[in-house]
């Protein structure tokens with residue numbers, strides 16, 4: 001049986017507003033290279049990933065300065081207004097019967113073993129693709145209102161608890177998220193045109209009615225979002241460098 005083609009699609013067109021840095025966070029350097037280069041290296045190192053489609057901002061002045069621009073396995077498309085738009089542009093660059101492995105540029109700490117574990121869903125007929133995820137570990141509170149509406153004049157960052165959410169069967173969705181490209185393309189188009197909030201690929205596939213698998217992945221696969229995430233990611237990256245991965 002021919003091995004399915006797996007194309008990585010990396011949304012890397014964000015501005016990183018929550019990071020409050022002097023450049024988009026994917027171009028910050030930790031453990032010796034940019035976050036984007038760490039993420040690309042992790043995906044290109046996996047023997048079951050054929051190539052990478054990168055979605056970068058149309059006015060991205062940083063990407064051309066990276067050496068990887070010469071790697072023939074990397075092609076580039078323009079990102080869009082939202083993450084889902086960037087992913088959609090990436091999927092449109094695929095050619096039909098491949099599997100799309102969508103992975104945030106902001107998640108450089110993903111392990112090769114977790115990528116391999118997720119790829120196993122390709123051969124599982126009980127689901128239509130799947131995602132890496134990790135069970136919630138903290139008690140989860142629902143706030144009365146969003147954080148910008150503090151009711152305490154003395155403490156503008158104070159929120160008020162509405163109630164405690166059950167954390168039974170509650171997971172953090174991570175990336176990569178892996179789906180048949182043609183199905184994901186149509187699901188993204190439908191979710192976006194119906195005005196559904198699509199914050200990950202699975203939400204589009206769920207909205208389209210597919211059964212999505214969840215593979216328990218490492219909580220070290222963090223999404224670098226705030227400044228406090230940088231030293232943690234650097235620690236995890238140094239740990240990864242100590243244990244090089246060899247494709248079977």
Ligand SMILES: Nc1ccn([C@@H]2O[C@H](COP(=O)(O)OP(=O)(O)OP(=O)(O)O)[C@@H](O)[C@H]2O)c(=O)n1
Pocket residue numbers: 010011012013014015016017018019025026055079080081082083084086087104105106107223224225
């Ligand atoms: N229009 C967008 C928005 C986000 N992303 C990418 O989607 C991933 C996850 O998004 P997030 O962590 O929210 O990144 P930003 O949108 O850059 O961060 P912020 O929300 O703080 O601005 C990132 O790799 C980001 O580059 C993208 O490709 N296109």
Ligand SMILES: C[C@](O)(CO)[C@H](O)COP(=O)(O)O
Pocket residue numbers: 083104172173174175199200201223
């Ligand atoms: C796709 C994702 O990383 C799964 O947790 C997350 O939804 C991205 O959210 P963001 O607000 O675009 O960072």
